[in-house]
Amino acid sequence: MRYISLLRGINVSGQKKIKMTDLKAVFEKMKLQDVETYIQSGNVVFSSPERNAGKLSAALEAGIKKAFGFDVSVIIRNAAEWQKILKSNPFLKRAEVPAKFMFVTLLSETATSAPETALRAYCRSGEEFALKGCELYLIYPNGSGKSKLNLNVIERQLNVTGTARNWNTMLALAEMLQKE
Structure with a gap:
């Protein structure tokens, strides 16, 4: 299933800085596929067999916290929801x-x-x-x-x-x- 994840409040006024290449690596380490980022505000398009967006969001929040050391809210919508x-x-x-x-x-x-x-x-x-x-x-x-x-x-x-x-x-x- 295709998803878009949107990170809240990263790379704003020098706070919660995350390079998109590093963010992409976190997604790929979590076995998510077809990972692409868009601009520096934390927009990531990816594929996953997981059907529960809540589980994906929680897992991504935990993965980001582990990788970067700070909390970031992750909001996810699937392709049908986006349309x-x-x-x-x-x-x-x-x-x-x-x-x-x-x-x-x-x-x-x-x-x-x-x-x-x-x-x-x-x-x-x-x-x-x-x-x-x-x-x-x-x-x-x-x-x-x-x-x-x-x-x-x-x-x-x-x-x-x-x-x-x-x-x-x-x-x-x-x-x-x-x-x-």
């Missing part, structure tokens, strides 16, 4: 929104609290979001860097772990999934 995520983006038909301003925060589990009121308070000038299952779709018309609706706020308000990727990265990873 569903891409098709479910409610903002795709909005031609005025460039892909670089669309993001998806992939959550470790379904949020237990209702996001509308909690997250709406952090939205600024045209920012929008839509929660669908374990994904929070976002538009940051002025870029994500200055937004108050950042990943730490999202995690705290929804009481889940997450990691965000921009739409261009989401599409690039989808292309990588197609390679066998």
Whole structure:
């Protein structure tokens, strides 16, 4: 089965530095196949006979901790889930929104609290979001860097772990999934 794993918070501001060649080696040491990385933010496409993404995630978190000495959350989606995520983006038909301003925060589990009121308070000038299952779709018309609706706020308000990727990265990873 083909998977995408997304590591949370590596290689950001010099924290939790991991070279992608070293990360790839960890995956391969764990007997995962067809391992490919994409950019420096911890995106890894791989194959595994394991059908339980939770087991894979826990094993990868343990392997990364052993190899690099720090905790990193790993969120995994299989190829079918990834395609569903891409098709479910409610903002795709909005031609005025460039892909670089669309993001998806992939959550470790379904949020237990209702996001509308909690997250709406952090939205600024045209920012929008839509929660669908374990994904929070976002538009940051002025870029994500200055937004108050950042990943730490999202995690705290929804009481889940997450990691965000921009739409261009989401599409690039989808292309990588197609390679066998």
